[in-house]
Amino acid sequence: MSAARILVAQGGGPTAVINQSLAGVVLEARRYGQVERIYGARHGVRGVINEDFVDLAQETTLHLERVAATPASALGSTRDKPDLAYCQKMLAVLRAHAITHFFYIGGNDSSDTVRIVAEEAAKAGYPLRAIHIPKTIDNDLMGNDHTPGFPSAARFVMQAFAGANLDNAALPGVYVAVVMGRHAGFLTAASAAARTHPDDGPHLIYLPERVFHIETFLADVKAVYTRLGRCVVAVSEGIHDASGESIAARLASAVERDAHGNVQLSGTGALADLLCDEIKAKTGIKRVRGDTFGYLQRSFLGCVSDVDAREAREVAERAVQFALQGDRNGSVAIRRTGDYAIDIVLQPLEVVAARTRVMDDAFLAAAGNDVTPAFLDYLRPLLGSGLPQAARLRAVPVAKVLDRG
């Protein structure tokens, strides 16, 4: 077999397990005698065009395992979305370093970059294998049952809402928490896993798969509050009106866009604050509090689904196998084959590249403010083992003495 030189990079938003995939590439590649070099590009594709490489062969196995258990992209990441010229520049650098195999761990934008680079290499007659390794907390990659990174973020959201529900029961009022997810509501929907008892929150869940009507929202909140004396609400940052304009963007005084043309929805508490202001003004409810989970849901140190960690490792190991044993390009994907079992396949890059998966209608309750039991069946095996449990007092009442009314 001819000599192989491997380059791996990480793109897009970090996750709790993206370094499992990095370790998976490096440790699997070490098994192949023909692999001469294992490089990492710092800060994704930007590190490629800048020739900013580190020698991953010099990392010890023990240390790689420690990095694997650490959240956030250890190589650094980037929001750059390469166009054709950028990809051609990348290819020139890959050739200069005689890279034969390129692995890019990322979301749908990253898979599109892999697609362009692979096409340019083929056009140029340069023998490059290019594989996209999936990751995204948004769970929005086509052709995947779910994506590495989502289960751990979902676990964080579940643990956050389970606690917030208890806090709200202790000091009743309305609590609104905004969860990441621009187009796909999976992560916000995961809040439903926080419920144990029928009156547990979140009592209302709003997802970007449905049009958000502020009047319906206020009526929903008021109805729950009237019934229970409190209300916990999960809202996706990507909720939008009938015209498709996001509720957050409509309210932001200065709209900031990244290199992909995306509006900045994260890193600001504006949406939660606005929704709370609306509730206070229109319902007369006094204790109304809002949180925005922000970066913690993807980076918090110490909240990992063991299922997610294992799968993130395996998709990367399989990526190396597909490339080095199978001599193939493509995008690695997780398919569910049992309850609970998965298979890891390689699909054409075109299936994933720059496309977005959203939640199936079967996962969305008809009323537009909740998920279905089918979604919980889908989600539960992903959350991993050892989930913390909340317990409430049985609370047997004592007869009144003074006030016998």
Add this chain to the structure above:
Amino acid sequence: MSAARILVAQGGGPTAVINQSLAGVVLEARRYGQVERIYGARHGVRGVINEDFVDLAQETTLHLERVAATPASALGSTRDKPDLAYCQKMLAVLRAHAITHFFYIGGNDSSDTVRIVAEEAAKAGYPLRAIHIPKTIDNDLMGNDHTPGFPSAARFVMQAFAGANLDNAALPGVYVAVVMGRHAGFLTAASAAARTHPDDGPHLIYLPERVFHIETFLADVKAVYTRLGRCVVAVSEGIHDASGESIAARLASAVERDAHGNVQLSGTGALADLLCDEIKAKTGIKRVRGDTFGYLQRSFLGCVSDVDAREAREVAERAVQFALQGDRNGSVAIRRTGDYAIDIVLQPLEVVAARTRVMDDAFLAAAGNDVTPAFLDYLRPLLGSGLPQAARLRAVPVAKVLDRG
């Protein structure tokens, strides 16, 4: 010994371990033959005046242990701050139910309530023992080395900043996170425990014990960003200007105050957003993100310091012992007697009641934007065992081929 009837309640903001104290009261009280009743008041002192009691003798031991491991006040809480008339009404209810021992788990406002109720009982010649059991994530009770609830919240803040630091290193920019703490900076200061390497964030820490100057803040951020290409900032929600006015309140369009006359600082992302806007406008740095940790830092399910859980249990067991064996009133307090060892004592209610402890000068760095090593020595034993660890790649650079400059 004469018959005893016990009433326990929880007041103020919930914590991760306040139910350990509830379980501690109930399980310790079960050891005493003279205890005829163990009641819980729902929603703190409000449950007392409303005669809203539950019979805790009917909770199983196993179930109480599950509740103990659950965050947020299982009996419910309240923000009511009783005045004399309110306390007299409480006393009337206690007498009607022949309560002989009242335990109130709470912060400095709750200890003041215990003080008034105890005084009124003494004046009326009613034989009541009243004990305050400490809890607060703010760590601001006088006469305590630290308070139950703080260590677990500090652990959350540490894990949050450790992850946020990695995220910020992966996608560089400025990251500002706002942490709870109205007058005392302990919880914000705990962010310093997130650092492992010299260039780890938080790079700047602003506490309410020092006057906050926006110009100094901006210069600090710019200096760190120039040096490292990124900057992670921890800010207490209670930061204020030279006149004592809080930076958050100065900016809030509508100021909401609770029954204690406190401005609402939590449950809104306004402070983080404002500071980010200032940084963007005045420094020219483009990627600036803000988070407000909000209610998660006190209620997140599954982030507990085992040291904290143990101590929260023990202060309550000792409270019952002080009252039933010692026939004493007072406020239970934790004193540090070794590295690391504590003693649990009973101090006069007047020491704690309605007073606020802030950080010692020895814990604050001279520059006003960091803590000292002495604070980290103080904090570390409290965070508990099994803290997750972050690891970074050793990252040995590869020589450039194309760009040899």
